[in-house]
Amino acid sequence: MMNYLMLCSGKGHRFKKSGYKLSKPFIIHKKREIFHHSLNDLKNKDKDLIILFLKKDQKLFLEYKKKDYAYKKISTIFLGKILKGQAKSAHYSLNRINLKNNVPVTILPCDMKFKINETRLIKKIKYFDLVVWTIRLKNYQKLNPNNYSFIHVNNETVIKLSYKNKISNKPLNDFAVTGAFTFKNKLDAKFFFEKLFKSKVMHNNEFYIDSLVNLLNKSNYKVSFIEIDKYQSFGVPEDIDV
Numbered sequence: 001m002m003n004y005l006m007l008c009s010g011k012g013h014r015f016k017k018s019g020y021k022l023s024k025p026f027i028i029h030k031k032r033e034i035f036h037h038s039l040n041d042l043k044n045k046d047k048d049l050i051i052l053f054l055k056k057d058q059k060l061f062l063e064y065k066k067k068d069y070a071y072k073k074i075s076t077i078f079l080g081k082i083l084k085g086q087a088k089s090a091h092y093s094l095n096r097i098n099l100k101n102n103v104p105v106t107i108l109p110c111d112m113k114f115k116i117n118e119t120r121l122i123k124k125i126k127y128f129d130l131v132v133w134t135i136r137l138k139n140y141q142k143l144n145p146n147n148y149s150f151i152h153v154n155n156e157t158v159i160k161l162s163y164k165n166k167i168s169n170k171p172l173n174d175f176a177v178t179g180a181f182t183f184k185n186k187l188d189a190k191f192f193f194e195k196l197f198k199s200k201v202m203h204n205n206e207f208y209i210d211s212l213v214n215l216l217n218k219s220n221y222k223v224s225f226i227e228i229d230k231y232q233s234f235g236v237p238e239d240i241d242v
Contacts, residue, residue: 002118003105003186004042005097006051008035009079009089010110018237025053025110026060027234030241033064034234035110039071048103050075051110052093054082085206086179091193099186106133107189107209109179113232121226124156125182128224130192130216132158133180135231138172143233148176149210151225158223161213163203175225181209182226192216 012024020027025035035051042049053061055078064070077096083089090107099105104125116133125131132151137143150167152159153175167174183189192212201211213223233239 001047001100001103002122002182003048003099003103004050004108005090005093005105006035006038006049006108006110007086007089007093008051008053008057008110009082010086011082014236020237022060023054023057024234026057026064027240029234029239032069034240036064036069036071037113037232037234038108038110040113041115043071048075048099049073050077050093050097052077052079052089054078055080085202085208087193087196087207087209087211090209091190091197094186094190094193097186101185101187103186104182104184105186105189106180106182109235111234112178112180113230113234114178114180114228115230116226116228121182124224124226125184127222128156129184129188129221130212130223131182132161132213132223132225133178133182134175134225134227135178136173136227137176140231140233143176145171145176147235150174150176151213153225156224158213158217158225160217161210163208163210175227177210178228178231179209180228181212192221195219 008025015024026033051074058078077093149163151161152167196212216223
């Protein structure tokens with residue numbers, strides 16, 4: 001079993017600058033909300049699924065639930081204001097949900113579609129403290145390497161993360177970070193986030209979960225990665241097909 005927490009509570013600056021009025025999770029791509037596409041590979045899995053929305057989007061979520069294609073088995077949390085980054089939002093959510101402490105938890109962004117081998121993921125998290133979800137951009141030629149962080153790896157172990165920076169002159173062959181991460185359990189995730197906040201490692205005045213990779217390595221925790229399939233990003237306006 002796996003717990004999934006999807007974060008739909010960001011600023012969405014790039015979409016606002018492009019003239020979009022709706023919050024990013026509710027922007028329509030091919031007749032469906034962006035976050036609905038992101039649920040695609042989770043529907044038939046043995047899991048608990050929780051989504052964090054901004055409180056201002058509560059009405060939009062209630063309207064979504066009325067639609068015939070809506071995914072019904074969702075627990076929700078509504079956040080009154082935007083917090084300082086992905087890690088802060090995840091920590092806020094984990095303090096407000098009831099999850100079994102012996103079950104792995106994955107933190108997901110709302111803006112990607114994917115296929116994941118969950119059985120392999122669950123086996124891997126038994127031996128590592130954090131698993132980073134990755135892709136190789138050579139399989140997705142339209143994606144811009146400048147929009148991604150990359151990891152240095154040695155066999156199954158992640159050695160280092162380069163934040164929004166290439167690690168070689170052939171970035172299409174390297175492992176790019178998707179923004180999804182799996183932890184052994186809720187308690188570990190909370191502890192690691194609190195460790196991150198104490199470190200005050202921030203980018204653009206926000207706490208990113210990416211930053212945990214280097215922080216945990218320095219503290220002798222074990223970090224690995226998994227490559228996902230059939231990835232589709234909705235992270236920038238150019239990705240949207242109305």
